[in-house]
Amino acid sequence: MPATNSSQPDKNNVQGMIMRGYTHPWSCHLIFKFATQPGAKEFIKTILPYVQSAADWGDNKPEIMLNIGFTFTGLKLVSKLTTSDLAGFPPTFKQGPASAGSQQSLNDFGTSAPNTWVFGQTGKQVDCVVHVYGMDEPALNKLVKIVADAAVAGGLTEYLPIANGTKRLEEYATVPRNSIHFGYLDGIDQPALGWGSPSDPADLSAFLIGYPNKTSQPGPSYGNAGIFAKDGCYNAFRMLYQDVNVFDTFLETNAKAIAPKIGKSVEDTIAWLAAKLNGRWLNGSPLELSPDAPDPKTSHATAFGYSGDTTGMKCPFAAHNRVANPRDEELSEQGPPPRLIRRGMAYGQPFNSKTASEDRGLIGLFLCGSLSNQFELLYSWINTTNFSNLFPSQQGQDALIANRSMPGADTSFTIPTPAGPVEIESLPQFVVARGTAYCILPGISTLKSIVE
Template identity: 30%
Template sequence: MTSTTAPTSADLTALELDDIQAGTLRPRPDPYAGAYLVLRIDDRRDGQELVRRLAEVVSSAADVLDPLAQASLSAAFSFAGLRALGVPQDSLDTFAPEFQQGMAARADKLGDVDRNAPAHWEHPLGSSDVHVVLTLLAPDVARFEATRATARTALDKLPGIGRVWRQDVYSPFDGRNSFGFHDGISQPGIESSGLPGRNPHEALLKPGEFVLGYLNETGDVSPTPQPEVLGRNGSYLVFRKLYTDVAAFRRYLHEQATSPAEEELLAAKLFGRWPSGAPLILAPDHDKPELGADPDRNNAFLYGDDPQGLMCPVSSHARRMNPRDAAVTGEVRLHRLLRRGATYGPPLPEGVLDDDGADRGLLFAAVNANLARQYEFVQAQWANDGKFIGAPDEHDPLIAAHDEHDQFTLPRKPIRRRLRGLPTFVVNRGGEYCFQPGIRALRWLGDPDT
């Protein structure tokens, strides 16, 4: 489609999978090995040459369902990166204001204060040195190395490109994150993507929730960067390096419980799922690994039959992040995210309660088409706001920064239980808002003067 022809209804609803980057739509392999590379463009010509090369090697979403084609290389750009590439000002002005400002400037809105404040972020995150973010993800080390070689070739003999940051990611044990919980389970289903929805009780979402240039859940098209060739088939990619204090998490549970079984129950109540991934709604009393491992059943539920949170606390992480049919602030379908996060760092050995000083956590990554309505709403309202319906004066027990007054309610009969003095388990070490363009758009970025 060009900007001179009026869009047809197919243009607005049928995803052009071969022009959308794999990193936007393809689920993360499981298990996986990968890396996030941050580059700085010091020389515009080298930057444009890099983008021209990337356009030839990034993976598309066309083979999104092909299990053999699971290694992918994707490229995204910060606002400073687009400027460094020479994107004209009248085009830069058409990007979402939150993207133009960048994540560090949105710190107050996102709750990135105190320990999470940009002043404490890992350099160069939050600085104007973050221009290009390459995401490499593969199902095994051999295919990761092949993808890394492709990225290296794209960077070859380009002295005007600085490699300024790198974070390796991998699934350490059995697809579980640093806290020992299976993740990456629940993802929204998207019309016309070819990917089956993961929850048979939820209708598929309109493509425009995640890819720019298509109809979204409001019946409209989210503001799409111009010219059309640049904006269409792109998405906003949010990435944050989230350090996890696993020792503090274990110690807190140990102090609150009288047995290992109770520790595991309390941990599951905080997450909304058991370590295997089995949801509390379908397994309220104990973990059911066969349920956790069954993709047809482990996400097939709503919360409507549990309005008080007796099975899955209203304030648990997974329920706050996607309340499904529960009554909450906001229309749930307007605040969904495609999560692309990956675990980093060595696991803390089982049973260890003292911190070993290692850096471990989640390289959180999420794709959406509207930063304000999707990612920022979820982070600011559902994670950090105390006025969440059903759990007043509480925050997300896992990802919010807590002070000594923070508590977590476990609804129970005859009497609820309150966990008090929640420590902070997750600290943001920095991140950025990026634009992950379509493949035609990459070619345009390689030569924006044409």
């Protein structure tokens, strides 16, 4: 029997981060392994009152709140589901991101290899990730302490992914929100979701479990597993180190060689090259709308496409935004491109001569109804840009975040210009995966049922 019995989700039952982007400037993401079922349940029971739903909080914005995700191993330990029920979850979730199947898409080779991860690899199993949010630092610390104390009481092991296992994965609140360490404005565009409005029912089925339709069927949809998962959403949680030194050096070195060809100063060429890698200027202006220079008027623009730029003259084919969000690009496959809700933020101090050796990057929370058909499909396109017949290199890569050690990858980067193409022989590794966990953010009634 399908678990679906209503066409609209109850926002009180959906964890908040799924349906709304939080604007709390402080956050911390605590990563745990359970020890025993009683300990795990006691832990969940203690922190359950702080779980934020997607219901409108009106003028009473919570000072502190959290959301909880379980990996398949965590879910197995805490749920009452039988082995047969558990078999109904999708294989990508069950096998996890370090599995051979997921690595066909993620391609975490070289310095990103799963055996280097600080969490999520063999021997460093993740069962639960708790996302804690606060309006200021004391508020955040207050709730982090509650969670950490509950973890100790429940016998949980906590992974501290920063500074050789001494610090938690915490948002660096003084980096301007929605900026990343490479200097780009981020988080400009999210899927415009109607959450089940009759005009676009595909929105709901693509992100929430329990509302299958012809377009997407996020699983499990049936039986006890379907009931357990209803109103949940998957979260591909990924810690991504950003090598600012390599990025800045790459821009400076190449800008000197490119500047004479395009008739710009070296300084302007650095900004131009950074924009060509990303598809947007540092201020957010998309190259499709502002091809020659950043424009404050377009810095948050989302109404544009790539179908009119079939030569890549405005935006190179491999530019990160053109790959990760293809919009109206002509695709090889039928149907719309896969979509993700991104709830990420920067961690680590900004790069300078004093902080150069410190860890910094992106805390990636990529939400979707299907890890394989949305997150992993997009990641496979990032590593191999073969999703559009228009792209000249079918073995090419996303210019910013792809894995350059992947066997057979074409790591070159071509920037079409009126004076002829600018060819960069090989792009370096700008982003390194430090850990990954595939979680489900269950409905709140499911969380309650776990501890009953």
